[in-house]
Amino acid sequence: MTVVRTHRYTVETGKLAQLLEQRTALIQGIRSANPAFTTATLIRQEDGTYLDIWRWESADAMGRAAEAATNFPLVGATLALTTDHDAVDGEVLDER
Template sequence: MAVVRTHRYTVVTGKLAQLLEQRTLLLRGIRSANAAFTAATLIRQDDGSYLDIWRWESAEAMRGATDRLQNFPLAAATAALTTGHSVVDGKVLDER
């Protein structure tokens, strides 16, 4: 069953362009190392915060990739461009 990890954060003032650039490189690297990483969607909300939703084929694949995040130094560098970062995981129950 597909799962998603939703990151919610605010971008440090003046760092959005850098975050978008680093996020693109980070996602490319994660995707090349994890075929089960199927999609990433970034949403800017009306309050100025962002939802970054990452989709995986299974919870096991997501957990395995998360355990290997230290192999992606860009992950910490990209997270450093955000504040108030929180994460929530969930299962996809229905798509139409």
């Protein structure tokens, strides 16, 4: 079943361009190692926070990728550009 991991965070002042650049490289690297990673959507909310929604074909694939992420240097470097980071996982039940 398709799952998502939703990250909510604030970007450090003046760091958005760097975050977007690093995020692009991070997504490319994770996707090349994990074909079950299907989509990443970044949303800037009215309150200035961001939702970064990553879609996976299965919870198992997402879990394996999360374990491997500790060995991917851009993960920590990209997270360092954010504050108030929170993540939550969920299943996709309906899309129209």
